[in-house]
Amino acid sequence: VTAVAELPGAAPVAAVPPRAGLVTWLTTTDHKRVAVLYLVTAAAFFALGGALALAMRTELARPGLQVLEVDQYHQFFTMHGSIMMFLFATPVVSGLANFLVPLQVGAADMAFPRANALSYWLFLGGGLTMLAGFASAGGAAAFGWTAYAPLSDAANSPGVGPDLWIAGLMVTGIGTILTAVNIVTTVICLRAPGMTMFRLPILTWTLLVTAVLMLIAFPVLTAALAMLWADRELGAAFFEPDAGGSAILWQHLFWFFGHPEVYIVALPFFGVVSEIIPVFSGTPLFGYRGFVLATLLIAAYSVAVWAHHMFTTGAVELGYFSGMTFLIAIPTGVKVFNWLGTMWGGRVRFSAPMCFALAFLVTFVIGGLSGPMLASTPFDRHVHDTYFVVAHMHYVLFSTTVFAGIGALYFWWPKCFGWCLGEVLGRWQAGLTFVGFHLTFFPHHVLGLDGMPRRVPDYPESTGWSGLNLLSTVGSWLTAVAMLLMVVNVVRSARRRTPAGDDPWGAHSLEWTTSSPPPPHNFDAMVRIRSEHPALDARLARRAAAAAATGRGTDPT
Amino acid sequence: VIVLGWALAGIAAFFVVAAVLYLAVSDDEAGQAMLVVSVAFAALVAVALLRWGRAAPTPADRGDADPGDDAGAEGAAGAGPSLWPLLVGLATTSVAIGFVLGSWWLVPSALVLLVALVGFSGLTPFHR
Numbered sequence: 001v002t003a004v005a006e007l008p009g010a011a012p013v014a015a016v017p018p019r020a021g022l023v024t025w026l027t028t029t030d031h032k033r034v035a036v037l038y039l040v041t042a043a044a045f046f047a048l049g050g051a052l053a054l055a056m057r058t059e060l061a062r063p064g065l066q067v068l069e070v071d072q073y074h075q076f077f078t079m080h081g082s083i084m085m086f087l088f089a090t091p092v093v094s095g096l097a098n099f100l101v102p103l104q105v106g107a108a109d110m111a112f113p114r115a116n117a118l119s120y121w122l123f124l125g126g127g128l129t130m131l132a133g134f135a136s137a138g139g140a141a142a143f144g145w146t147a148y149a150p151l152s153d154a155a156n157s158p159g160v161g162p163d164l165w166i167a168g169l170m171v172t173g174i175g176t177i178l179t180a181v182n183i184v185t186t187v188i189c190l191r192a193p194g195m196t197m198f199r200l201p202i203l204t205w206t207l208l209v210t211a212v213l214m215l216i217a218f219p220v221l222t223a224a225l226a227m228l229w230a231d232r233e234l235g236a237a238f239f240e241p242d243a244g245g246s247a248i249l250w251q252h253l254f255w256f257f258g259h260p261e262v263y264i265v266a267l268p269f270f271g272v273v274s275e276i277i278p279v280f281s282g283t284p285l286f287g288y289r290g291f292v293l294a295t296l297l298i299a300a301y302s303v304a305v306w307a308h309h310m311f312t313t314g315a316v317e318l319g320y321f322s323g324m325t326f327l328i329a330i331p332t333g334v335k336v337f338n339w340l341g342t343m344w345g346g347r348v349r350f351s352a353p354m355c356f357a358l359a360f361l362v363t364f365v366i367g368g369l370s371g372p373m374l375a376s377t378p379f380d381r382h383v384h385d386t387y388f389v390v391a392h393m394h395y396v397l398f399s400t401t402v403f404a405g406i407g408a409l410y411f412w413w414p415k416c417f418g419w420c421l422g423e424v425l426g427r428w429q430a431g432l433t434f435v436g437f438h439l440t441f442f443p444h445h446v447l448g449l450d451g452m453p454r455r456v457p458d459y460p461e462s463t464g465w466s467g468l469n470l471l472s473t474v475g476s477w478l479t480a481v482a483m484l485l486m487v488v489n490v491v492r493s494a495r496r497r498t499p500a501g502d503d504p505w506g507a508h509s510l511e512w513t514t515s516s517p518p519p520p521h522n523f524d525a526m527v528r529i530r531s532e533h534p535a536l537d538a539r540l541a542r543r544a545a546a547a548a549a550t551g552r553g554t555d556p557t
Numbered sequence: 558v559i560v561l562g563w564a565l566a567g568i569a570a571f572f573v574v575a576a577v578l579y580l581a582v583s584d585d586e587a588g589q590a591m592l593v594v595s596v597a598f599a600a601l602v603a604v605a606l607l608r609w610g611r612a613a614p615t616p617a618d619r620g621d622a623d624p625g626d627d628a629g630a631e632g633a634a635g636a637g638p639s640l641w642p643l644l645v646g647l648a649t650t651s652v653a654i655g656f657v658l659g660s661w662w663l664v665p666s667a668l669v670l671l672v673a674l675v676g677f678s679g680l681t682p683f684h685r
Contacts, residue, residue, distance in 0.1 A: 027638035113636035114677065121646025129650055160657060167653035174649070188558055188606070191615075193622035197560035212565075216595060229656065252587040300568045303595055304575040307588065317583040324575070526624035 029113035030520065031098045032416070037120050038095030039409075042088050045127060047483075049083035052076045054480055056457075057440070061473035063461045073457035074142035075134070075161075081145030082165065086172055087127040089265035089401045094119065094179045096268055096408060097207045099416060101183055103511035104201040106192025106529070108521045111185035115178050122175030129168030133161030141165035144455065146258070147228065149239030149250040154232040166229050173222045180214035183207055192510070194529035198292070201509035201532060202285060205292050206271030209299045210264050216303055217260035224253035248315045255306035263302040265397065267295060269404035270335055273357040276411050277339050279507045280354035281346025284533055287338045294331035294338075301328040311377050312384045318377045325375035332368055336361070351505070352426025356407030359434045360399045367395025370445070385455075388448025394441045403433070406486065414500030418516045422496075425489040432482035439475025443468035508533035558618055562606030569599035641677040648673045 020033070028034060056076050059067040068076060098116065102109055110116045133140035138159025143152040147165075150156055187200070187208045200208070228250070230236035237243030239250045278285045285291060305324045307316040339361060348354065370392040374380050383389060406429070414420045452465050459465050503512040511518070512535040513527045527538045576592035583589070616622035648670035655663025 024638065026643055027640050029636040029639055029642065109636070114639055114642050117639070117642035118645050118677070121643050122649060125646050125650030126653070129654060132654075163657040164654070167657050168650075171650050171653045175646075188561065191617035193616035193624060193626040194620065195617050196620050197558070197618075199620075208561075212568075216598070220591065233656075249587055252585060252591075256588070256591050296564050296568060297571075300571040303572070304579075304592070307585075316585065317579075320579060320582050528623055530620075 029109075029117045031102050031110045031113065031116060032518065034116055034120050035095045035099035036416070038091050038098060038123070041120075041124055041127070042091040042095060045083050045087035045091075048131075049080050049088055050480060050483065052080040052083070054476055056080065057473040057476040059457055060459075060469050062470065063459050063463075063466055065458075068457060070457055071139065071142065074455075075140045077455055078141050078144050078165075079131070079134070082130060082141070082169070083127075084397070084401075085145060085261065085265070086169060087123075087130070089397065090172075090176055090261070091123050092401060092405055093207070093210060093265060093268045094123070094176065096203075096272070097179065097183050097211070099412065100511065101186050101204055101207055102190070103415075103514070103518060103522055104204045104509050105187060105190060105195055106510055106523065106526055107186060107190035108523075110182045111190055112178075112182050116182050119175040119178040119182070122178070123172050126168040126171030126173075126175065129171060130165050132168075133164040136160040136164065146254055147250070148254075149228070149231075149247040150241070152228060152232075152250075153240065163229070163232065166225050166232075170222055170225045170229075173218045173225070176214055177218050177222075180211040180218070183211035184215070187211075192526055192529060195510070198289065199529060199532045199534075202274040202288065202291060203268070203271035203509070206267045206274075206295055209295050210267045213260045213264050213267070213299050213302065217257040217264065220253055221257035224250065224257070227253075248310075248313055251310050251313065252307065255309045256303075258309065259306045260299075260302045262396065263298060266400045267298065269360070269400035269408070270295070272404045272408040272411075273339060273360055274335075275507075275509060276353045276357040276407055277342050278346070278533075279411075279505050280349045280351055280357070281343050282349070282506075283342060283346035284508065284536070285338060286341030286345060287334075288532055290334055291338045294334040297331040298328060301331070308375060308380075311380045322375050322377050326372055329368070329372050329375075336365060336368075350427070351410075352421070352423050352430060353407045353411035353505075355427050355430035356403050356410065356433075359430055360403035360407065363395055363399035363403060363434070363437065367392055367399055370395065383448050385453055386448035387444040387452045387454055390454050391441050391444035391448060394437075394444070398437055398441070402437075403430075406430075406433070409486075411505070412511075414504045415511055415516050415518070418500055419493065419497040420500045420504060421493045422489045425485060425492070429482050429485040429489065432485065433479060436475050436478030436480075436482050440472050440479055441475070443472045443475075447472075503535060503539075506539070508536040510534050513538055558606050558610035558615070562603050562610055565599050565603035565606065569596055569603055572596040572599055639677075641673060644673040645670065645677045 020028075025033065025037065028037075055068060056073065059065055059073060098110065101107075131140070136159060139161050141147070141152075141157065141162045141164075143157050143162065152162060187204060191200075227236070227238040231238055231240060231245075237245040239245050239247050241247055274285055274291060301324060305321055305328060308321045308325045310316045311318060311321070350358075370388070374383070374389070374392060410421055410426050447465055447468050450463075450465065452459060452463070459469075500516050502514065502516050504516075505512075509532075510527070510529070513525075514523045527534050531537055572592060572595045576589070576596055579585075579592055580589055610618065616626040619626075648666060651666035652663060652670050655666045
């Protein structure tokens with residue numbers, strides 16, 4: 001790796017990137033451009049998945065409404081879940097990793113730049129293949145994003161749509177595996193001198209552990225999908241009980257992927273807020289090594305708890321999976337105390353990224369608390385397949401991928417493009433998203449406890465669920481408006497292009513020591529790395545030098 | 558790297574405990590197999606990292622290393638633009654669709670994928 005010793009007092013000169021044409025984007029292997037491709041595409045898929053959700057919430061606003069046909073509703077909830085998990089949440093992680101891992105470890109690019117670009121094209125191709133089912137005669141897949149057998153077999157889900165879902169998901173999965181290989185190799189092999197493992201920025205640690213989880217989980221999904229395809233098209237009988245197979249086997253294979261997948265889309269955002277909270281609290285992260293250990297423990301536990309999604313099958317060992325699931329709350333709780341401890345010892349600034357981080361924290365803790373409730377097998381039997389589970393998964397997944405994800409966007413946008421997003425509109429967006437989200441999903445807890453099943457397009461008036469469903473639908477539209485504020489903010493800020501400078505936040509990690517946007521090779525000059533917050537160290541050193549030159553003291557924070 | 562090796566060794570040790578427990582309490586062969594394979598893979602990578610980290614420590618693993626200490630080391634410096642990733646991605650997607658539509662689509666797609674993979678791997682003089 002080419003590295004240039006720091007030139008005291010000389011700020012790196014921001015390179016003005018040439019305007020990129022279509023060919024540049026189609027042939028790029030630059031990790032920063034690949035990251036932008038990932039994030040823009042994932043945002044488009046998010047908009048589509050959100051539109052499907054809005055249609056479903058509108059259908060459920062009042063009993064008897066017929067906005068969607070029953071078959072359409074089944075396709076919509078299947079593709080909403082599939083899009084959000086596979087075409088939004090997971091690729092956003094890949095996008096974040098693409099942009100930030102080389103910059104945070106001091107590398108010029110990812111370890112395998114071409115394979116990196118290939119990962120993106122596989123994601124896009126697979127995603128469009130999954131969506132192509134909507135254009136087929138029988139419509140898109142309609143068996144839920146979990147594709148449980150025997151519902152997903154050829155007899156119960158005939159047509160091309162389900163096959164396209166399987167084929168597309170396999171292609172995106174291969175892209176994800178390639179991304180994981182790239183992340184792990186980059187972190188292991190391309191760190192800058194002095195960037196020891198315990199000096200890695202916390203986000204890179206979480207992305208590294210996430211990549212390891214991807215390598216454990218995604219091959220199992222790919223194999224399971226191949227088996228499902230063989231059942232449907234070749235007459236195999238892996239999941240056909242009548243022919244000696246086992247429908248439960250699909251659930252084991254799917255959840256052996258599916259539960260780590262929850263952490264694949266959560267751990268990186270734990271890393272994101274662990275970068276944001278210290279910066280806006282004016283202090284390093286409280287308990288860095290404890291946080292790393294907790295991340296490793298969560299990853300390990302997440303592989304061993306897959307069948308807690310299967311309690312009601314009567315075919316799994318309840319004590320083992322219940323106990324393991326309760327244990328996972330311990331390292332997760334450690335992280336919450338890391339974040340609280342950081343704010344406790346600092347001076348909190350409520351900038352837009354911090355507002356999103358706080359929205360994440362509150363929402364995630366509520367979602368985290370309903371996790372151990374569901375780990376209790378008697379309680380799980382009561383609420384299994386009800387809206388309580390819908391509430392829990394959205395509290396966990398929305399808090400991480402959307403609250404922390406948008407927080408990441410506001411935080412690293414200046415580094416990526418060299419200009420800032422509007423702060424005031426950002427804070428309004430955080431507040432409106434928070435209100436909209438909780439209006440949408442908090443009522444789901446009550447509806448679930450009352451027995452409202454998930455994946456139904458209607459419910460009788462006599463159930464008394466109308467009021468809470470209407471409230472939830474209003475909340476969902478409010479959330480949609482909040483998402484539109486993001487678009488408004490990007491457009492307005494793009495017109496103004498307020499220069500960001502290299503480090504607009506007073507941040508801590510290595511990427512803030514280079515120009516905004518970074519030059520093609522990322523660093524014109526590499527600072528000396530002596531801790532996990534080299535940008536903070538460099539800033540303190542400059543202040544100390546300036547104070548010494550003027551004969552005055554300096555504030556150590 | 559040694560830190561990561563020990564971290565993976567710890568994860569492998571946890572998987573050993575989980576697998577032994579699961580083998581004792583459950584007759585689900587799929588779960589047993591997945592946990593045993595997880596132990597093997599985690600241990601394999603842990604041992605490889607520990608051996609490699611000790612045999613060839615890099616400036617990145619030295620806390621007192623300075624910028625430039627890795628001058629001359631091989632690293633990613635950008636691959637330059639290339640059309641092959643896009644072509645391999647398109648061809649792979651096309652092959653996957655071929656499994657749905659039939660051999661009339663699958664066979665030509667597989668041939669395109671083969672050509673694209675050769676180009677991607679840099680075996681042609683016009684790989685850029």
